[in-house]
Amino acid sequence: MNAxxxxxxxxxxxxLIKVPVAIALISAAIAGGLHAGLxxxxxxxxxxxxxxxGSQxxxxxxxxxxxxxxxxxxxxxxxxxQWVAGTVGGRESHHLAGVKWMLFGIFIGASILSQNAVPVHIAFIPVMIPPLLVVLNKMRVDRRAVACILACSISCSYLLLPTGFGAIYLNEILVPNVNEVGQAYDLVIGNSDAPKAMALPVLGIVLGMLVAVFISYRKPRDYITTSEAAHHLDPSNAATLKPAQLLATVAALAAALACQLFYDSLLIGGMVGFLILSASGVFKWSEQDDVFTEGMRMMxxxxxxxxxxxxxxxVLTATGEIEPLIQASAELMGGNKAIAALLMLLVGLFITIGFGDSFASVPILAPIYVPLALTLGxxxxxxxxLLGASAALGDAGSPASTISLGATSGLNADGQHDHIRDSVIPTFIHANFGMVAMAWIAAMIL
Incomplete structure (x- = not known):
């Protein structure tokens, strides 16, 4: 067997048998290297x-x-x-028609900001969503639609917009891996090419989100408003934000974004933002280590x-068996680009859903996908x-994905949203099916 x-x-x-992903990667690499004769x-x-x-x-x-x-x-x-919940919480259900669309728009906007302008990833979900559950219950909103909105919006953001996490995925992972592997084939692409290539695959995710909202989960669904959810409407439980804290937070966000754009470094942006919040007294100076450690555990x-x-x-490259695999695959497909594109996308979906992270999938798939795609013309x-979409397929919809886990962490705050049935399956279907179709079209026409 090819190594x-x-x-x-x-x-x-x-x-798939739930071995920790890090151990699975190392064990598989060792097995492949030894099988190849190393x-x-x-x-x-x-x-x-x-x-x-990868460590960078x-x-x-x-x-x-x-x-x-x-x-x-x-x-x-x-x-x-709490402001949103308090504003709409006292209204009757028949007066909330426009509120639902306002909240959906807020969820989309927050998801985009969390990836590109205010790079907090999924950390906003368990903070923002639980206070709003009582409002969603009053409007009888199907939470599966909200899960799809969050997952699709987050995916679209980092796959298309080259700032924040988008800068990491597109400019620090996708483009360098393509250029490194493609160097032997005289392939060189620039950072500006990545969003162009990913536009159609992202459109597929958007279409899937629209299907979820307007077709799959448009019917009302009833939930029980628990005492834990209702307490968010109690003014005595409202959080407070001092003017100095608000100014420091805005300054930290602005500085983080400015450093991203000016220095092209999300690392520096995050560090500067952290230091501003620390120095301003948003949390105690003595708590810096605890805050940093908590963030480290999260990521x-x-x-x-x-x-x-x-x-x-x-290790895959060191085996020397990538080239024979590429040639054999090209011969097996008979030069049929349509079949090859579909198989590459489905294999990428299978691999990424196994460990739930598109960012880590790119360096795994690149040594095979780039030569194979170029060989097939x-x-x-x-x-x-093909590479960018194949690596991202399965990220939204994997049981181990931070995106699906994040959606569940917010929507299941009252124990009425199952991770697999209500987050994983809906987001897998609606984020991935459209992306496969549009990525295949992109491969055929670009």
Missing amino acids: VLLTIGVMIVLC SMPETISALNDNLLV VGMTYIMIGAFAVALSRSGILDVFA VQIAVIITIASGFAG FSPLATVA
């Missing part, structure tokens, strides 16, 4: 030599986690959520997976679209 196929197969099987020291060396690129991205994730926790300590999201799984995935890709933009 590359064995390595990826072992990794998928281990992930010694154990050579395999470990190939793994270690390629960790640097991983450190950015950890810093952003710390910034997200620091922002949550300011109370700004609590105040906003460390993703950071570790991304780091190890780079080493995993290095796909254009540079089509190659980027």
Whole structure:
């Protein structure tokens, strides 16, 4: 068996039987390296030599986690959520028709901001959503629609807009991996090419979200308003935000965004924002270590997976069996680009859903997908679209994805939203089916 196929197969099987993803990646890499004839020291060396690129991205994730926790300590999201709940909480249900669409718009806007302008990832969901559950209950909104709105909006944001997490995915992971692997094929793309390539796949996610809202989950659904949810409407429980805290929070957000744009560094932006919040007294100076550690815990799984995935890709390259696999795959497909594009997308979906992170999927898929796409005659933009979409498929909809876990953490605050039935399955269907179709079209026409 080809060592590359064995390595990826072992990794998928281990992930599916719930072995921790980091262990699954290392174990599979070792198995593949030994099968290819590498010694154990050579395999470990190939793994270690390629960790640097992933560790740079991983450190950015950890810093952003710390910034997200620091922002949550300011109370700004609590105040906003309670303001919305208090504003509409006393109205009768027949007066809430426009409120539903206002809330859906807020969820979309917050999801986009959380990825691109205020990079807190999914940290806003468990803070913003629980106070609004009583309002959603009064309007009889199906929470599966909200889960799809959150998952689709977050996915669209980082896949298309090159700031915040979008800058990490597009400019620090996707483009460098394409250029590194494509160097042997004289392929060089710029950062501006990535959003062009991802536009159609993202459109597929948007269409899926619209189907979820207007077709799949448009009918009313009843929930019980628990005492835990109702207490958010009690004015005595309202969070307060001092003017100095508000100014410090706004300054931290502005500084973080400015550093992103000026220095092209989300790491520096997150660090500056964290320091401003710390120095302004939003939380005590003595609590800095605790806040940073809490943020690190929130993001460390993703950071570790991304780091190890780079080493995993290095072992795949070191086996020397990528090229034979590419040639055999091209011959098997008979040069049929339509079938090849569909198979590549479905394989990417299968791999990513195994461990639930699109950022870590790119370095795993790039050594195979880029040469295969170019060998089959796909254009540079089509190659980027295939790789970028294949790695992102399954992120929204994986049981282990931070996106689906984040949606559940907010919507299940009162125990009435099942993770698998109400988050994973709906987001998997609506975020991925449309993306597969539109990514396939992008590969055919770009």
